[in-house]
Amino acid sequence: MLLSQMTDQIGRVLGSRYRLVAPLGSGSSAQVFLADDVRLQRKVAVKVLHPALADDQTFLRRFRAEAQASAKLNHSNIVKLLDSGSDDGPYLVTEFVDGGSLRALLDLGRRLTVAQAADVGLGAARGLDFAHRQGFVHRDIKPANLLFGQDGRLRIADFGVARALAEAAWTEPTGAVLGTARYASPEQANGQAATGRSDVYSLALVLVEAVTGHVPFATDTTLSTLRARVDTDLTVGAELGPLAEVLEWAGRADPDRRPDAAQLRDALADVANGLEPAAPLPLAGAFPADELAPFVDPDPTHLPTAADPGDGDSDGDG
Template sequence: MSVFENHDPDSLIGSVLDGRFRLETELSRVTASTTYSATDLLSQLTVVLRLFSAEFTIGNGAALLEQAAVMRQIDHPHIVRLTSFGRTAVKGTDRVYVVHEQLLGGSLQDMIDRNRLLTPSQALVVGVEVCRALDYAHKRGLAHHDLRPSVIMFGEDARVRVADIGISSVIAESAWEDNAMISQERARYCSPEQALSEPFDEKADTYALALILVESVTGMVPFLADSVVGTLSARVDKLFPVSADLGGLAAVLDKAGRSDPMDRSSALEMGRALVQAAPSLPRPAPIPVVLSMVFGVPPEPDRSNEIPRGPQTDHWSESQVIDEQMQDEATILVETATQQNPLIGRWIVAAMAVLVLIIGGYFLFNTLQKESFPVPDLMGLEQGQATNLVTEFKWKVVAVEASDDLIA
């Protein structure tokens, strides 16, 4: 039982919401909502239910339900699956709720709180998976706008799932209407444009991710000050702090952390840059997820062969990185075509599979075969004659005057 239950005379623990969800334990509480562990009486599964306050429902209920309806249709390996949503009466007041799957691997915040910091290689794996989730959402008109370590969660397989996409954007838009009401927790991961009360878009998500990845490696959040005002102002028109300790991540985070959103990476660009940085880093050890043993599930799997995949060496392979990028881009094209025409989609699946094999073979062939040319005899020729002989090889001819003098 949480401290909230102990001190809340209006606790809903034990009650059944909307005739289906029995609230078991209160997990957390913020101004706009309370989150519970609940039992779905239809499936008998344990789920996570977020119940919004009556006040927030009055002002934002329609927007929440609109975002929830979109998220209910999304099935992505790196996005927490929203399983149900609705509007129901709770003690005489109208309340919106959303329900999502329960994950057993804890969150990135759980790891940071226990000083289980990541290596740059591990942070890269987390960053790539979050970028895939964000890019997928952004391409469908969805954003997060309140990305923080507590919503970067892990399943039993120790892979990342991002929670509250779409739903959090409604809360964030309401919260940022008045900077005086912003909490320190929200301020620490905000973008410069949010801090300035300027319009913000999906680029705010990549800035937040850059901050989170630095914190996951160093344990420190860049620009964090003693007050909310100080935290907000510290990032305005400031260079993003990166150090050599971040290894190959440094250049990627510098671009993702640009103060001007026009100069900042998109989620797709950041993800590609992380993938391209992978060969410069050692292979990652397993992600140190926190809650697996608490729920009695097996220990987290070995992720040393995590994507971006490479050969059995101490570093990732650049050719494998290229193959992974091609597969991701092919998947996006196939999804779009299949939605428009299932028959055409099936033909494209086959065509893209053949194309990936051909291009992959080309890269492999170029890696194994170095083009060579016979060296023509240029001795005694004029420079013009020598240039004509090597033009087809695209070589550059440099004339060097010989000297009989010895070098002292």
């Protein structure tokens, strides 16, 4: 989505309450704006989903149900969902997290130290553990969904969106990169239902990329990327230091041999406690440099998953 196309939306008011102020980012399924909540006089983020989804009644029902459920996720490491609605298309309103995403930071050529990655992983694992215990599975853990406040605290974004999008009867734009495939678990690659341990696996890949700049198993095509990890455990290099053993545990191909989020949290806490305190993150900010360039999220799309009317520990998940 071109910046000029999004700026045409500036000034639009959704739900008689949220005035779009500035574009924050774009992917194939949504556009994200900074907005003014004119009722409560605060800044918020508004994710406006693709107009084609407005005609998908199955998606809209799932979207409303997932949004209502996700609004109950109140944790310091999860972006707070404030509202949702549908004005010529569905949208979500969340707290505005002003430090930018891990994706934006990495796209600026920055890399995390092992200590910083341990801290980021610890925050994410805490948020995932809380969500999983409430019956939610994220399904789409990737750098673009890991946001930071100016205080450096990590928040996980987009709980409640991935499952609704996966079940939507719409087609991705031609040429869209299946970004989520880069971080998908082996079971997701096989079309099986995601569980909490799927999120753990994806987080392991994200943390490897954050330190090394490279996504494990990533190739030049979606199919080969997915095939590469189906039966292969994650192995990492010495540059991960004391994180290596933990991430290799989290990156096992068999989900039954991986830690759950609570176990990962505890393991990452042990690593962090054994290291010198991490330096503050070099935050990218909510507005990318050069007037939002690079503007398009390189992880724009979702990974289709098998329909799962009952998927174990993800009942009622988001």
